[in-house]
Amino acid sequence: MTTRGDGRLAVAKAHLDRVAKQLITLQSSEIQKRFSHIQQSISEATRSCQSAQSSVPQDLKSCVEELNKQCQSAQSVMKTQDEDRMRQCIDKMEEIGDRAERACNTAGNMDGELKRAVSTVHSELSDLRRQLH
Numbered sequence: 001m002t003t004r005g006d007g008r009l010a011v012a013k014a015h016l017d018r019v020a021k022q023l024i025t026l027q028s029s030e031i032q033k034r035f036s037h038i039q040q041s042i043s044e045a046t047r048s049c050q051s052a053q054s055s056v057p058q059d060l061k062s063c064v065e066e067l068n069k070q071c072q073s074a075q076s077v078m079k080t081q082d083e084d085r086m087r088q089c090i091d092k093m094e095e096i097g098d099r100a101e102r103a104c105n106t107a108g109n110m111d112g113e114l115k116r117a118v119s120t121v122h123s124e125l126s127d128l129r130r131q132l133h
Contacts, residue, residue: 027083028080028081028083028086031078031083031086031090031128031132032078032079034124034128035074035078035086035090035128037124038071038093038121038124038125038128039071039075041117041120041121041124042064042067042068042071042121043068044117044120045064045067045100045114045117045118045120045121046064046065046067046068048111048113048114048117049061049064049114049117051111051113052111052113052114055109055110055111056107056111056114057103057106057107059099059103060100060103060104060107060114060118063096063097063099063100063103064100064118066096067093067096067097067100067121070089070092070093070096071093074089074090074093077089083132086132087129087132087133090125090128090129090132091129093125094122094125094126094128094129097118097121097122097125097126098122100118100121100122101118101119101122104118104119
């Protein structure tokens with residue numbers, strides 16, 4: 001025999017489940033939006049790296065290329081609502097961004113546009129990573 005309180009509890013639980021599902025969708029949507037912006041920043045870093053070709057250290061070129069490849073392979077994951085896989089992609093990209101920023105900082109005379117682009121990518125990835133953990 002159920003009581004009136006049990007019915008209210010079931011209704012409240014169902015409502016909380018719907019709200020939780022909406023929040024997860026919003027989080028995934030926000031992650032996808034932020035990832036889209038990161039993609040644009042990586043594209044800018046790639047263009048800057050290509051235009052400053054002769055003055056770019058090889059380790060920085062490799063990092064930017066790796067970021068670009070990782071970003072392309074992460075696109076399909078970002079379309080899902082699997083936040084664990086999204087988090088893993090962002091973690092991996094942020095590690096590459098760390099290496100790219102270190103390569104920028106150790107390089108001597110660096111193209112300012114490239115340095116800003118790499119710094120932007122790194123900070124966006126780091127910020128998103130912090131928010132996801």
